[in-house]
Structures are given as C-alpha cells and as structure tokens.
Amino acid sequence: MKRQAVMSTCMFSILLPISPSTFADEQSRNLANTLTKLGNRALSAQYRPIWLKHTTIKFGMANNQPTLMIxxxxxxxxxxxxxxxxxGKLRQEDGGVTTNIxxxxRWLTADNTWALGLNGFYDQDTESNAEHISxxxxxxSENAVVRANLYNAIGSQPLALxxxxxxxxxxxxxxxHARLSLKAYQWNASTTIKPVQxxxxxxxANPNKKLSVELGASHNTWDEAKLFLNLTYYFGHYSKHKPTVFDRLAPRHTHIVREFTM
Incomplete structure (x- = not known):
C-alpha cells in the first residue's frame, strides 16, 4: 500500500461562542499561525526522514498565554x-506540560476494508506529577470509526484520573461529507465523590477543502448540557493524497488530572 504523509497542512480553530477578550492580541495569534505554518512546512520537506514527515507542530494562544503542541x-x-x-505528544499550556508516549x-483485515489496532500509552502531567497508563x-474503515480506551492512575499523586x-x-x-460522532466517558474524580460521566x-462537515464546521452538544454530571460550534480553517498546501490507515495517530485524552474540562 502506498503511504503518503499529509502533514503540510496546519490548523487554526475557532470555538464559538467567544468572549471579546479572545480578540485582544491579534498580532500574537497571527504570529502563532505563521510559526505553525512554517514549522509544518519545514517538517514535511521531501528530504526529511519519514518519521519527521509524520511530525506536526502547532502554536497557539490561550488565556493570553502561548501554547505549543508537538x-x-x-x-x-x-x-x-x-x-x-x-x-508521542507534548502539549504546553497554562504553564504546565502534558506528555504522552x-x-x-495495526493490521488490515483480509478484505482490506477494516483496520484493527491495539495500543498502550504512558501519560504524565509535569505540573502536578500525575501519571496514568492506558x-x-x-x-x-473508510466510513466508520470505533475506538475505546481504559485509563488507570499510577504513582502516589491523588489527582491522576x-x-x-x-x-x-x-x-x-x-x-x-458530513459525519456524526458520539463519545461517552467516565472519570473517577475521587474515592469519595461519584464518578463523572x-x-x-x-x-x-467540510464545505470546502480549507474549512471544517462542527456543530454539537456535550453534557456531564458536573455541568449542564452545552451547545458548541467549531470552525477550523486549514492553512498551507492542500494535498489530494489521502493518508493511509497507518498514518493516523491514535487519539489521546488531553487531561490526566482531576481539574479538567471536557
């Protein structure tokens, strides 16, 4: 199967509704987007090793602070x-660093219509020293996705999930090309408090090659139901080649400590 690395595209996402403070530092956001675009273009250059072509970097701003994800x-x-x-993944945000490794x-079924996979990870939050494994x-397949993960806190840090x-x-x-997704989860927030479900x-949907629109709702036992709208614009060169099933990253849960927002 011919493998293609489609890593030259970077993303800029907007979550609505947005408070007025989101637009306070437009120059910083523009700089972050430029750095993201230049970084991914350099990583995906033809002469780079194959593993480097499968590496993406993203700069951003959150709460008037720079963020970084590799x-x-x-x-x-x-x-x-x-x-x-x-x-592997490294995420720096709000003064803390989360790492996943x-x-x-993965293997293809005999008729090449499904890819099946198993994985294991170690996750750490450097600010709180919380750790868990999963x-x-x-x-x-080309049309459907099913994924499940089981997380287990390790170490002596009581904040780990x-x-x-x-x-x-x-x-x-x-x-x-509209797609419908449904995610369910449960987090054991404390031995004395009922689990968060x-x-x-x-x-x-993708109205065009550069724009992605996501409309949905979420709810958990700590918060009321919420509606959200995400607009994602893709910068950089668009490639007609689709990534193979072997090019996809296994999604990771971002937060590993009890103070989290789903």
Whole structure:
C-alpha cells in the first residue's frame, strides 16, 4: 500500500461562542499561525526522514498565554497490511506540560476494508506529577470509526484520573461529507465523590477543502448540557493524497488530572 504523509497542512480553530477578550492580541495569534505554518512546512520537506514527515507542530494562544503542541508518529515495522509504531505528544499550556508516549499495532483485515489496532500509552502531567497508563483498541474503515480506551492512575499523586472513553463515528446522508460522532466517558474524580460521566456528540462537515464546521452538544454530571460550534480553517498546501490507515495517530485524552474540562 502506498503511504503518503499529509502533514503540510496546519490548523487554526475557532470555538464559538467567544468572549471579546479572545480578540485582544491579534498580532500574537497571527504570529502563532505563521510559526505553525512554517514549522509544518519545514517538517514535511521531501528530504526529511519519514518519521519527521509524520511530525506536526502547532502554536497557539490561550488565556493570553502561548501554547505549543508537538505530535509525532514513527513506524518501526511496516508491511503492506500491518504496522508497529511509536507515538508521542507534548502539549504546553497554562504553564504546565502534558506528555504522552506509547506504542501500537495495526493490521488490515483480509478484505482490506477494516483496520484493527491495539495500543498502550504512558501519560504524565509535569505540573502536578500525575501519571496514568492506558490500553486501547480501535477499528476503522473508510466510513466508520470505533475506538475505546481504559485509563488507570499510577504513582502516589491523588489527582491522576482513572476512567474510560468510547467513541463512534459514522457517515451521514447529508452533503459535504458530513459525519456524526458520539463519545461517552467516565472519570473517577475521587474515592469519595461519584464518578463523572458524560457524553459529547457532534456533526462535522467540510464545505470546502480549507474549512471544517462542527456543530454539537456535550453534557456531564458536573455541568449542564452545552451547545458548541467549531470552525477550523486549514492553512498551507492542500494535498489530494489521502493518508493511509497507518498514518493516523491514535487519539489521546488531553487531561490526566482531576481539574479538567471536557
């Protein structure tokens, strides 16, 4: 199977509704977007090693503070129908750093219509020293995605989260390649407080090659139900080549400590 790395595109997302303070430092946001675009273009250059072409970098602004996220995927063994890979992510935000590192195995079914996978990860929040490990399974085709992860807190830090999440994504009959996703999760926030349970559902469409629109709702036992609208604009060169099933990163839950927002 011919593998293509489509990493030259960077993203700028807008979450609505937005408070007026979001627009306070437009120059900083423009600089972050420029750095993201230049960084990804350099990483995806043809002469770079294959693992570097599977690395993305994103700069941003949150609460008037700079943010940074680096993600990388490195195949360590790959054939036309299976792969073993390493995956890592570093996220810096609000003065803290969250790191994820793990490995996974994916293989194609005999009819090449589904990719199945297993993975394991170690996650750490450097600000609180909270740690947990996880195991996950996934099955995805050209049209549908099913993923599940089980998280277990380790170490002596009481803020680390236990829990699980499950996500299903399927196509819809609507135009613009619209897809419907549903995510359910449970986090054990304390031994004395009942677990936090919640869900998130969204309808996502692409009106054109550069724009993605996501409309949905979310709810958990700590908060009332909320509606949201995400607009994502893709900068950089658009590639007609679709990434293979072996190019996809295994999604990770961002927050590993009890003070979280879903």
């Amino acid at each position: 993600k990388t995927l490195r195949p360590i063994r790959q054939t036309h129908n299976e792969t073993v890979f390493l995956q 793990g490995s996974g195995y 195991i996950g399974g996934e099955a995805f 236990d829990g699980f999440d499950l996500k299903v994504e399927v196509p819809t009959p609507f135009p613009n 919640g869900w998130r559902t969204a309808l996502k």
